[in-house]
Amino acid sequence: MTEDCAACKYQHRRCTAGCIFAPYFPHDREQQFENVRKYFPIHKVAQTIINLDRSKVDIAMRNIIVQSDMRAKDPVGGCYRIIQELEREIECKQAELDLVYNTIVICRAQGDGGFQMQKSAAGDHC
Template identity: 30%
Template sequence: MDVGLMPAKAWARVKINQPCAACRMLRRRCGSDCLLAPYFPPEEFNNFVVVHKVFGASNVMKMLQKVEESKREDCVKSIVYEANARLRDPVYGSSGAICHLQKQVQELELQLESMRTKFLESQEQRNQLLKILMDFQYQCPISPIDDVMFDRGSFFLDDGTVPVLGYNPIEFPLHCDWIL
């Protein structure tokens, strides 16, 4: 039977004489009782090379023996991640990456708080300007033309009131060098 045409589940059941990545690197016979075979298949040779370089094969086997079988896969993933992190940063490993990310989170929280403060300040300035315009409106009479030129429903104060504003083009001509 051609193994290339077999379904994946059937492929897993067939014992091929190819050793796991650990046994291949350590140049030993890979038996059916190999502890590392389920977690370091031949295709993941580089993962075991990194793990072996950082922790050593005997230490990895000791760690796996101490972990219950249902959690070994997660343990191997963690060991591979830590080994890669140790190669990138031999002193701190994954702790260095975690500290770096925590520092970034703190900086972003400070930026967020700064932006919130600026937003609240701009809201306060807007409210003050609208109140000044409202006071000004009560001092000046409103002409019927103003209702056409200004949409009264477009401005609301924070307290829910609508200021009544008007623009009188005769009293306050608009000076500009462009035409609409």
Template identity: 35%
Template sequence: MGGSSPCASCKLLRRRCAKDCIFAPYFPSDDPHKFAIVHKVFGASNVGKMLQELPVHQRADAVSSLVYEANARVRDPVYGCVGAISYLQNQVSQLQMQLAVAQTEILCIQMQQESALPTQIPQDDKSLLLASTSNLDNISQYLNFASSGNVIQDPALKRESLWT
């Protein structure tokens, strides 16, 4: 930067900001928190080394990743962003289960409506249709049981989530 105001890194480290400062393009003086959190988690020397090893066109993305990981590490020192990813994957799994339950219920209702319609189906086909409808009811009841939280869980395995 060299001119008027030092970058956030040089300001925090209380040093003179040279015009070829590696931090200046990525840690502007108007956003000091961004560098402070990265410095707290990774250290200025390590961040400087990482940035020097990267081509210039990849440095901005690397800084964004470092800032994201540093924020996640402050919130969850053990798991960092992996904890957030696990939480989101768990949510996706739960939503997929709810979707499967809803689709099963829709299918059951459709089959029940079809079996209620007076049609000219031979007797053997009617019994097959009724048997498959009752099987779908059993599947729906099982899925409702599994998704309702009736599954026994070990409280020792539970961990407080990042966002709850």
């Protein structure tokens, strides 16, 4: 006997073999179901599962679950705040990489060839 999925458990009903929520909300993922239910109308999620092309349903559901989990962790920023932080990190790493490239150019121009890294006045700001 298998346990009811989190969606059926929430609705106090038996989970059937054709339950559209079972693949995405197994019995041990009640919190994820609660997050989705809190941030997305569950009837819209069901429509998404039913109406979307089968090849895209898994991707859509993963996105819905991730977005609702992030919103639960950070109600104001959600995924957007994480994206902003990652963009800042990319910019910082790009600046570091540019500094390394510039140092290599300077070393080559001086005929050093040994790639001795000079200490930068910029330092590590990231």
